[in-house]
Amino acid sequence: MGLFQRFRRVLSAQLNHLLSKAEQPEKMLNQLILDMNRQLLDVKKSVASAIADEKRLERQLNTYIDQANEWERKAILAVREQRDDLAKEALLRKQEIEGQILQLKNLLVSQHEAVEKLKLSLRELQKKSGRSPTAEEYPHCPGQAGRNGKTDAGNDGGYQR
Secondary structure (H helix, E strand, C coil), rough: CCCHHHHHHHHHHHHHHHEEEEEEEHHHCCCHHHCHHHHHHHHHHHHHHHHHHHHHHHHHHHHHHHHHHHHHHHHHHHCCCCCCHHHHHHHHHHHHHHHHHHHHHHHHHEEEEHHHHHHHHHHHHHHHHHCHHHHHHCCCCCCCCCCCEEECHHHHHHHHC
């Protein structure tokens, strides 16, 4: 039993040593930047989709408003022609559409708030991706290279003693 634990411990130590040697801060930071750019692209797509949904809801709302106005116009015409049954039917349809308009307005408000939150997230992510990562943000990456190509070798590789 002790032999297997020792073997596992030695193997684990060797693997950790190999991983530590293979770890290159510049490559890690480049991968981090690539990941951030992918995330930025995904957020941009989400924002565009949310804005498109908001515009679609606005068009649908305008269509419903036009329909409600049309049913009101038909009701007025029916009253002028002394067709109260048609006027009543037109007003009932207008009332149904006004209920849908109210629901759609609430949905549109929610969608607008979601779009604004997504836009804020996008701006924050763009701020983050517009600058190079700092040693305080990624202390596990010693001697990282910034955008100017200089390394941070003056502070013992980014580690505190």
